[in-house]
Amino acid sequence: MNAVDKSRVKDALLRQVEADLLAARGDVARKDAAAKLDQDSSFSVDDQSQAAEAGDLGGLLEGREQRQAGIRSQIEKLDFGPRDEVGPGAIIGFDGDRYVVGVVAAAFECDGATYEGIASDAPIYAAIEGLHAGDTFSFAGHDHRIDFVS
Numbered sequence: 001m002n003a004v005d006k007s008r009v010k011d012a013l014l015r016q017v018e019a020d021l022l023a024a025r026g027d028v029a030r031k032d033a034a035a036k037l038d039q040d041s042s043f044s045v046d047d048q049s050q051a052a053e054a055g056d057l058g059g060l061l062e063g064r065e066q067r068q069a070g071i072r073s074q075i076e077k078l079d080f081g082p083r084d085e086v087g088p089g090a091i092i093g094f095d096g097d098r099y100v101v102g103v104v105a106a107a108f109e110c111d112g113a114t115y116e117g118i119a120s121d122a123p124i125y126a127a128i129e130g131l132h133a134g135d136t137f138s139f140a141g142h143d144h145r146i147d148f149v150s
Helices: 003-035 045-077 123-128
Strands: 091-094 097-101 108-110 113-118 136-139 142-149
Touching: 003 045, 003 097, 003 108, 003 113, 113 123, 123 136
Parallel strands: 097 113
Antiparallel strands: 091 097, 091 142, 108 113, 136 142
16 A cells, blocks of 8 residues: 555545544534423423533533544544554454554545554554564454555
């Protein structure tokens, strides 16, 4: 995988995180609006309860929004330069799957391939850090082989 390919993977990952961030912001706005009662109108105890619940959900969704913003910042800071060993910014493959190392990421598509993220604090990262293409490792009772590192 060359620098242009890696750049496309990074861009696809950022697009996914941006879409998730926008969705989170929309969810927060909807829940915030649902949490507000018109003080000039009469409302029931049930209305108050639902507004309070919407406010609580809005707070949880704000946490989701903050996490997505943090992930975006983390991706932007990663050095996606060429790699020959597993570390943050590397794109690796094993067991037929592809991963971006150094960030949490749900599955996303780029150029017909699916990628996921492996965070630097994920348990599997300790097993693969510093490995090269062709190296093997054991994780969760299974043996794996690093197919490529770029």
